[in-house]
Amino acid sequence: MYPYRQLFDFTREIFLRMGCPEExxxxxxxxxxxxxxxxxxxxxxxxxxxxxxxxxxxxxNAKPQxxxxxxxxxxxxxxxxxxxxxxxxxxxxxxxxxxxxxxGTGWVSVKNSNHFGIAGYHAMMALEKDMIGLAxxxxxxxxxxxxxxxxxxxxxxxxxxxxxxxxPPFVADxxxxxxxxxxxxxxxxxxxxxxxxxxxxxxxxxxxxPHELKEGGSLLxxxxxxxxxxxxxxxxxxxxxxxxxxxxxxxxxxxVPPFVSFLPLAENLVGEGIGHFLGAMRVDAFRPANDFxxxxxxxxxxxxxxxxxxxxxxxxxxxxxxxxMTEKRLKKGIPLLGPVERDLEELGKKFGVQx
Amino acid sequence: MYPYRQLFDFTREIFLRMGCPEExxxxxxxxxxxxxxxxxxxxxxxxxxxxxxxxxxxxxNAKPQxxxxxxxxxxxxxxxxxxxxxxxxxxxxxxxxxxxxxxGTGWVSVKNSNHFGIAGYHAMMALEKDMIGLAxxxxxxxxxxxxxxxxxxxxxxxxxxxxxxxxPPFVADxxxxxxxxxxxxxxxxxxxxxxxxxxxxxxxxxxxxPHELKEGGSLLxxxxxxxxxxxxxxxxxxxxxxxxxxxxxxxxxxxVPPFVSFLPLAENLVGEGIGHFLGAMRVDAFRPANDFxxxxxxxxxxxxxxxxxxxxxxxxxxxxxxxxMTEKRLKKGIPLLGPVERDLEELGKKFGVQx
Numbered sequence: 270m271y272p273y274r275q276l277f278d279f280t281r282e283i284f285l286r287m288g289c290p291e292e293x294x295x296x297x298x299x300x301x302x303x304x305x306x307x308x309x310x311x312x313x314x315x316x317x318x319x320x321x322x323x324x325x326x327x328x329x330n331a332k333p334q335x336x337x338x339x340x341x342x343x344x345x346x347x348x349x350x351x352x353x354x355x356x357x358x359x360x361x362x363x364x365x366x367x368x369x370x371x372x373g374t375g376w377v378s379v380k381n382s383n384h385f386g387i388a389g390y391h392a393m394m395a396l397e398k399d400m401i402g403l404a405x406x407x408x409x410x411x412x413x414x415x416x417x418x419x420x421x422x423x424x425x426x427x428x429x430x431x432x433x434x435x436x437p438p439f440v441a442d443x444x445x446x447x448x449x450x451x452x453x454x455x456x457x458x459x460x461x462x463x464x465x466x467x468x469x470x471x472x473x474x475x476x477x478x479p480h481e482l483k484e485g486g487s488l489l490x491x492x493x494x495x496x497x498x499x500x501x502x503x504x505x506x507x508x509x510x511x512x513x514x515x516x517x518x519x520x521x522x523x524x525v526p527p528f529v530s531f532l533p534l535a536e537n538l539v540g541e542g543i544g545h546f547l548g549a550m551r552v553d554a555f556r557p558a559n560d561f562x563x564x565x566x567x568x569x570x571x572x573x574x575x576x577x578x579x580x581x582x583x584x585x586x587x588x589x590x591x592x593x594m595t596e597k598r599l600k601k602g603i604p605l606l607g608p609v610e611r612d613l614e615e616l617g618k619k620f621g622v623q624x
Numbered sequence: 625m626y627p628y629r630q631l632f633d634f635t636r637e638i639f640l641r642m643g644c645p646e647e648x649x650x651x652x653x654x655x656x657x658x659x660x661x662x663x664x665x666x667x668x669x670x671x672x673x674x675x676x677x678x679x680x681x682x683x684x685n686a687k688p689q690x691x692x693x694x695x696x697x698x699x700x701x702x703x704x705x706x707x708x709x710x711x712x713x714x715x716x717x718x719x720x721x722x723x724x725x726x727x728g729t730g731w732v733s734v735k736n737s738n739h740f741g742i743a744g745y746h747a748m749m750a751l752e753k754d755m756i757g758l759a760x761x762x763x764x765x766x767x768x769x770x771x772x773x774x775x776x777x778x779x780x781x782x783x784x785x786x787x788x789x790x791x792p793p794f795v796a797d798x799x800x801x802x803x804x805x806x807x808x809x810x811x812x813x814x815x816x817x818x819x820x821x822x823x824x825x826x827x828x829x830x831x832x833x834p835h836e837l838k839e840g841g842s843l844l845x846x847x848x849x850x851x852x853x854x855x856x857x858x859x860x861x862x863x864x865x866x867x868x869x870x871x872x873x874x875x876x877x878x879x880v881p882p883f884v885s886f887l888p889l890a891e892n893l894v895g896e897g898i899g900h901f902l903g904a905m906r907v908d909a910f911r912p913a914n915d916f917x918x919x920x921x922x923x924x925x926x927x928x929x930x931x932x933x934x935x936x937x938x939x940x941x942x943x944x945x946x947x948x949m950t951e952k953r954l955k956k957g958i959p960l961l962g963p964v965e966r967d968l969e970e971l972g973k974k975f976g977v978q979x
Contacts, residue, residue: 341728343698344909350779372727373696379911401867414927416936421927429863433872439866441859447852464851473933491846491853496819497802498846504942505860506797507927508784511794512756514784515919516910522926541924554699555733555871564870567894571877572769572776572862581771587859 270602277302279617279624282408283317286620288331289353300386305603311451312387315609318616320353320384320538322530323450329383342372346517347379351542353609354385354406358545362391362404365549369400373554377609378517381541384408384528389442389591395430395549396438399558402430403548405509407519409527412446412488414507415500418473420487421522424449425509426466430588432552434562436569440588445506446488447499453479453488458606495622511545519544599609625957631669632657634968634979638672640832641975642679642709643686652710655741660958663949666806667742670964673971675739677885684800690715690767695743697727701872702734706897709740709761713900717749720904728909733872736896738764739883742796744946748783750904751793754913757785758903760864762786762874767801768842768861770855773828775842776877780864780938785943787907789917791924795943802854802860808834808843814959820847837913866899874899876910921928 281326284294301320303608307314315550323329333352337345345364349357361377367609368375370499384392388404395402408423424444431439445448446465456479471485482488491502499613514521527534575584606614610624617624632653639649656675660668678684680836688707692700700719704712718734723730740746743759746879750757763778779799783944786794799805803822811834818834825831837843846857869876875895882889907916960968965979972979 298874313694314888339909339911341906341909342726344728344905346910373699374729376729376905376909414930414939416933417930419930421930427860429859431866439862441863443859444854445856447847466852488655491856492802493852495853498798498822500940500942501798501800501846502717504784504798505782507794507942508796511786511920511923514710515916516907518911518915521919521923539919550699550731551696554694554696554731556694556699556873560873561870564876564894565866568866568870568876575769575772575774575776578771578773583713584769584772586854587855587862 270358270604272602273302273306273599276305277601279316279613280314282622283321283616286622287321289319290297290332293353295358296359297353300355300359300390303390304387305590306595306598307387307389309451309591310600311386311449311454314605314613316384318393318530318612319530320615323383323528326530326619328526328530343368343374343376345377347377347540348471349379349382351381351496354383354545357382358385358391358404358406358547359394361545362394362402362547362549365547366395366398366400369549369551369554370398370621374550375548377547378512379545379547380514380517380519382519382543382545384543385545387442388426389430389440391547392428392430392442393438393440396432399432399552399562401550401552402428404428404545406512406545407510407525407543408522409525410523411450411482411488412490412506413424413469414503415490418469418471418487419523422510423508423525426489427505427509431440431565432448432562433565433569434559438477438588438594439569439586440591441593445491445502445509447491447493447502448488450488453482458608509546514540514544515543518619523535551621625959627957628657628661628954631660631958633973634977635669635672637685637977638676638971639646640875640971641977642676644711645687648708648711651714652708655710655714655745658745659742661950661953662742662744662946664742664806664946665811666804669960669968671739674883674885674970678738678883683881683885688712692719697733698723698729699808700732702732703875704734704737704897706738707736708734709898709900713740713746713759713761713902714736714749716900717746717757717904719904720902721750721753722907724904724909725753729903729905731921732902733867734900734902735869735872735874737874737898737900739898740900741875742783744785744795745901747783747797748793748795751787753906754787754917755904755906756787757967759867759900761900762868762880762898764880765839766805766843767845767861768824769858771843772848773826773842774823774878777858777865778862778880779843780861782860782864785921787917788920788924789914791921792947793943794920794924794941795946797946800846800857802846802848802857803843805843808837813963819853856908864901869895871901872899929970931957
């Protein structure tokens with residue numbers, strides 16, 4: 270178990286050594302480690318060395334000059350200048366919030382960025398201003414559309430955060446695939462089988478092999494198969510891709526740059542970097558904020574009281590498991606798997622930083 | 625087979641006899657029959673008598689005075705005055721488009737409305753102005769949250785329409801449940817079994833009985849079970865409920881009024897009527913419209929060319945099947961099932977209108 274503070278200081282130091290300005294290093298660290306706090310271990314410090322390798326390969330700019338390239342009162346398109354998505358996305362969300370302050374809502378599409386950590390962090394930035402926050406991003410192609418065997422889409426997450434009064438906020442943060450890639454990585458490490466409906470083989474057959482992606486297999490959209498609505502997961506993932514990248518001018522579909530530095534970029538790129546889409550809506554742009562938040566409290570307590578199926582503990586509200594995990598890990602520390610520990614030690618050596 | 629024109633004239637006449645103004649009757653007819661054209665038979669003319677019964681029961685106002693009760697440059701909250709959702713929703717979408725014209729995007733939350741037909745119609749209204757359209761609505765509670773056996777949410781659809789240049793537009797229109805209720809109705813009529821993963825019994829067991837809802841069963845969210853991501857379908861459905869009703873002041877969750885007039889309203893209503901959420905984003909609020917539409921064409925042709933799984937015909941783009949159905953039905957006519965024909969004949973008699 271590592272105290273949050275210890276991992277924070279280490280991570281910030283690594284970002285500083287990469288050349289990030291002080292403020293960027295702090296922000297990137299906060300965003301990255303939010304994943305570890307919330308229990309999304311695949312998107313947190315376990316990825317730090319991946320970001321460093323992308324920087325080594327010249328695909329991440331540690332000192333980006335982010336700029337607005339197009340705007341209206343309620344929208345902006347941002348060029349992330351190949352910066353860390355961990356820095357570009359929250360800055361873009363800040364722009365969305367400023368616009369919402371002035372005209373009710375703000376919507377920012379981002380190009381030329383990189384992976385932005387967990388979508389939930391950016392959506393939750395809206396909460397302190399009594400705004401609803403939305404965040405999406407496209408990602409490296411791993412998911413096949415319904416009826417296809419080609420990897421055409423990322424796990425393209427959607428996050429929505431909604432403010433409340435007495436209840437904790439509603440925070441949905443979901444990959445539009447049947448399972449996020451991080452869940453697969455856990456099964457791979459433990460050499461366990463995957464549920465049928467998460468993955469298909471290179472020729473489109475059902476498989477429980479979590480290593481199938483290495484053999485040309487692909488992840489399945491939310492819904493898993495046509496009968497159970499995989500065309501809906503595919504459509505939602507497509508919407509994320511379009512809002513994040515076709516609107517902004519980033520790469521979309523099979524052209525989205527891979528997170529791993531050892532894979533080459535696709536040929537004939539159709540845009541710049543990875544794309545995100547961020548939105549903020551002032552709730553008092555629709556009705557008085559306190560009315561809204563009181564009704565959200567009522568919504569949440571009503572759903573919590575719904576009848577629980579035999580064998581289950583409780584009906585959960587989106588955000589519940591992650592909030593409980595955050596409380597636990599802030600108190601007891603963050604566990605790191607052996608390979609992640611060794612990876613971080615290597616990284617520490619490279620930069621002369623003690624974990 | 626009935627020619628579109630014949631069903632149009634009949635339906636418009638019924639709305640006129642209900643007391644709808646000329647323009648409203650035409651609009652309601654166009655919206656309702658768009659479902660029949662697109663092959664969503666459950667949401668089209670088959671529901672006409674249901675709307676009439678709600679009007680008979682005093683739950684629909686044929687002459688609504690729709691008004692904006694709250695607004696900012698990019699948002700509005702609309703009171704639908706218990707009007708037909710078929711009329712209120714497109715008028716609300718027109719407001720969203722006006723706002724988008726002025727400040728880049730427009731977002732309208734609607735309360736005190738009724739069922740609005742298919743979400744896709746309203747989203748597609750944005751296309752002619754080179755805008756992306758969004759439409760959602762909540763609906764009568766039939767779906768249980770993950771781990772619950774209580775019906776707390778509707779099939780709460782999301783539609784997104786995206787303009788293109790040479791390709792037909794991208795139109796996603798999906799219920800956030802594993803299967804829309806209309807699909808179940810078809811199985812009921814044909815006395816066929818439902819796939820496992822669509823429905824659960826009153827005590828939360830898997831079932832293939834399409835009549836299970838009458839026995840206290842419920843529909844399952846997209847994803848079907850926790851392992852396959854039903855918590856994601858539940859979260860998306862919740863977002864639709866919150867945007868449509870908690871933002872606007874409509875009824876949400878278990879309080880949403882039933883479509884069938886013989887079921888009573890819930891006690892202690894938390895809002896007014898049913899809620900919708902409509903959005904329009906000018907694509908040139910993000911980048912030049914032609915650049916965007918060229919890249920959408922490229923997105924579509926790229927996905928169409930993805931490798932097809934053995935045994936399947938083609939990789940589809942959201943909107944493809946509905947567009948093909950529309951072309952076919954405009955040419956060959958719209959088929960009506962026996963019970964629907966008899967229902968419409970009854971309705972004709974009631975109002976003295978010939979089908």
